[in-house]
Amino acid sequence: MxxxxxxxxxxxxxxxxxxxxxxxxxxxxxxxxxxxxxxxxxxxxxxxxxxxxxxxxxxxxxxxxxxxxxxxxxxxxxxxxxxxxxxxxxxxxxxxxxxxxxxxxxxxxxxxxxxxxxxxxxxxxxxxxxxxxxxxxxxxxxxxxxxxxxxxxxxxxxxxxxxxxxxxxxxxxxxxxxxxxxxxxxxxxxxxxxxxxxxxxxxxxxxxxxxxxxxxxxxxxxxxxxMSPRAIDIAKHLNATLINEGNIASRRLSSVTFAAREIHNMTHTLKPGALQVMSGDRGDVFVSCCLAALNGTKLGALLLTGGYQPDENIKQLCNQALETGLPVMLVNTNTWQTAQNLHAFNQEVPVDDSQRIEKVMVHAAESLDAKWVSSLTEKVSRQKKLSPSAFRYYLTNRARQVNKRVVLPEGNEPRTVAAAAICAKRGLARPVLIGDENEIQRVAQQQGVVLGDGVEIVSPAAIQEDYVAGLVKLRGHKGVTDVVARELLQDNVTLGTMMLQQGDVDGLVSGAVHTTANTIRPALQLIKTAENASLVSSVFFMLLPDQVLVYGDCAINPDPNAQQLADIAIQSATSAQMFGIEPRVAMISYSTGTSGAGSDVEKVREATEIAQKLRPDLLIDGPLQYDAAAIESVGRSKAPNSRVAGKANVFVFPDLNTGNTTYKAVQRSFDLVCIGPMLQGMRKPVNDLSRGALVDDIVFTIALTAIQAAN
Incomplete structure (x- = not known):
């Protein structure tokens, strides 16, 4: 109906x-x-x-x-x-x-x-x-x-x-x-x-x-x-000339100030997201804005009027500030005419502004009556594929329900600070930032972020001593004494891992500035693997336009043997179930079924048999080539009797080289959002971030960490 x-x-x-x-x-x-x-x-x-x-x-x-x-x-x-x-x-x-x-x-x-x-x-x-x-x-x-x-x-x-x-x-x-x-x-x-x-x-x-x-x-x-437009939207509207492109495609404007006063009367306007409009010959204002940028304040953009180019000596003096990504644009109209043109700016969201469109969609969707929306789904068919939006909704809704405490050791990292504020505001988790409170508040102010009551800031010096005895007990057999423990706890990731190990938090997210090894090593030493896990592996959630796929293992195990590969398949299927995806697991190889031979294919075939025996309740098949696993017509041709071929949503790769290369190729070729890597097999959830992670990536990783903690 x-x-x-x-x-x-x-x-x-x-x-x-x-x-x-x-x-x-x-x-x-x-x-x-x-x-x-x-x-x-x-x-x-x-x-x-x-x-x-x-x-x-x-x-x-x-x-x-x-x-x-x-x-x-x-x-x-x-x-x-x-x-x-x-x-x-x-x-x-x-x-x-x-x-x-x-x-x-x-x-x-x-x-x-x-x-x-x-x-x-x-x-x-x-x-x-x-x-x-x-x-x-x-x-x-x-x-x-x-x-x-x-x-x-x-x-x-x-x-x-x-x-x-x-x-x-x-x-x-x-x-x-x-x-x-x-x-x-x-x-x-x-x-x-x-x-x-x-x-x-x-x-x-x-x-x-x-x-x-x-x-x-x-x-x-x-x-x-x-309503915050990008600096590039303003540049297009005014047909402005770019003096310094900077991050013009991503900087957002949250206020507009016209420099008509002495600089000491307008320093309060130098804040994140501010569009500073000034005559091009106001070198004092130009330099002041650049000083603010050097100090870490992400101004929206500088708009120079009157057709006046900034003095070359001043530009050279401010070169380092311009390299922070500060956009500078120039128009020929005077300040009054420019103000009139800005007043006529159309604030409707541009079709290509994906970030703003996503926020508008979420805000409007959350403002609708949930019971009415749910009533519209009665007697209609469910999608066989879980869409990215349904996955994100499940992720955020479930995270709100479990309300877990997640520690963020990189407490003064700007993206992490912004993500913590979003998670607290939306109720996705109770984030704990480790770091100096003054420094964290300064970073938040520079980002235009307000850290509400839901964000907890913990000074490392105030809690390090609380975990010395516990660390010695866990690692004393490896020669860790009180002195060594105090030295190890100077590292915030180790400190956060001890907080998790002792049950003071429910999960840990790190990696925005630390390497994967820096994040995982303390966890392997202190948290260790779960009782039913023989190894730690990982999955990525690949948000394709029409469905979500699970890729494992693309980050941890270089060359797993058949038994380990079977465990990775079972762990990946369990993770898929945890996040609302009914798993159909394809064990990927360079040949399908019995068409090929060789040690690599045999490993995948043996892993498939082990996994099927351990978990007969799961749909697991292999070896399957990627196209046979993913494309229905190819699956029917190459593996006509398979219940997975052509319908797979969990892809288990034979080794790290194949998995990591495939996930990055798919992600970059199609500009996809990828959430992960999410670690599997730990006693308690620890998750690693890409060092290029965006704020939204960190938010979703915190949310999935909270859900893992509840399971």
Missing amino acids: SRRIMLIPVGTSVGLTTVSIGLVRALEEQAIKLNFFKPVAQPRRGDTGEERSTAIISHHCSVKPIAPFDLNVVEQMISSDNTDELLEEIIERFEAHQEPDAVAVIEGLVTTRHHPYAERLNLEISRALDADIVFVCVPGNDDPVDINHRLEIVVDAYGGHKSKKVIGCIFNKVNAPYDEHGQLRTDLSVLEAPEHDETRSKALRELPIFAKGLNLLGNIDWNAEL
Whole structure:
């Protein structure tokens, strides 16, 4: 049985795309069959290429949207009085792509002065597609009485409260900054938005219309962080010349300051994410900004006006600061004209801004009513493949439930500090940063990060003595005395490992600056392997566009024998199950079945037989070539009787050389997110990071460490 949900905007500028992609993400996390359809493309001013909502969902979700109809074609058919024919074509296109056991999210048109027919067409499309109706409304500064009146009018237009098709309303941009005329402020000066107003939210929840049967299905707060553009977006908007490119593609802007004062009166504006706008001949401000950058403050960018290039001597003096990644751009307009141009900046998220799109999706999805979202999944089919979004949802949701304490020995490392703040804020874990509190707070301030009460900071000197006796007891047979133990505990990774060994924390994550050996060696010596494990191995979770694969072992064991390879297969299958993936394990080799011979193939064949005998409840098959394991048509041809071939989601490689090379080739060739390596076989969870890990990588590693601790 399919479900069809059509989102109908109530008024203009309701943020319909935000709600659409949020609902798609919320449903995608439920691992169900899903589709998206915007029947008529409605490009904004300056848009080129694909329709925005369709493009975002196509590129950032595991959903293949149905192509919309071109707006010009639609308007021509309406003006020629061929609306019935248009509706027939819309139905035909939708039914040709919609599975009978899937949920479809349908996005309506926004009524504007250029598209006055949108309201009528939305009604006709909703009836033609037999869709349930969800209204999307922005409360603005309106009085609750006026908001209720607006909703009553639109409900009546769709059949009134007795209509079984009208199911609810989603409020968007709640508590957004509005001016005295009730207009949403879209200039960059409001990136630092007002705090959440619970009184306003409560008034919306208590509107009389909700007592009549209309359901409030979501309350999406305005979030200033989601409005932060990249420096490159501003450069494109202003057609600016780049003086120093720096990290222009990744630096985000959270405030704007115009340098119209003496420098001692504006030092407080030199903060992370700040766009500093100045006349190009203000060398004093330029140097001050560079000093701030040298001190570790990640300013957003410098924007020079008037066409004035900075003096060459000053540029040479500031060269080291520019090498920190500080973007510097130049425009020919004066400061006043530049301010007017910035005011006209379109803050809609660009289709290529993956990081911001992901945050918008998550924020909108989490703001929807969970019971309603869950109700949409009833009597529809589940996806056979676990999508990346469903995997991330499982990861974060499960981590919140277990609420574990995870120690981070690299406590003053900037990415680690930012990840700890995110984990605490989202309730994914109770992070413990090891390091000097003043230093950690300084790093946080430079990153624009606020460390709330959920982040614990532990000074190494304050706790080292607590673990001396325990370390001596564990390693005394290796010659570790009190003196040696105190020396070893100077290393924060060893100290954190002892905290884990003694049960003071539940897991450990390190590796942002330490090598894999530095992270794993203390764990092997102090934590040791689990009782039922013969070795420690690892897996990577490979987040492909439409599913999640598990790769093992790609980080630890150089050349495992057959018994060890069987253990790695069982450990990897168990890890897959732990994270909601029903394992189908392929033992990878350079030949499939009995087609090849040689010691390497025999090792894989023997490992497969051992694993099958040890765990007959698991689907394990091999040897299989990668294509036979991954591609259904090849699997049917090369291993027609295999229950794994062509359907594998856990890939066990014969040695480290093969595994590590394959995972990196797949990751880099397709620009995939890879979570791991996650260590398997330890008594307690210890996980290593790549030294190139992003903040999100660390966040997910902390989350999976918490889940491991619970299992």
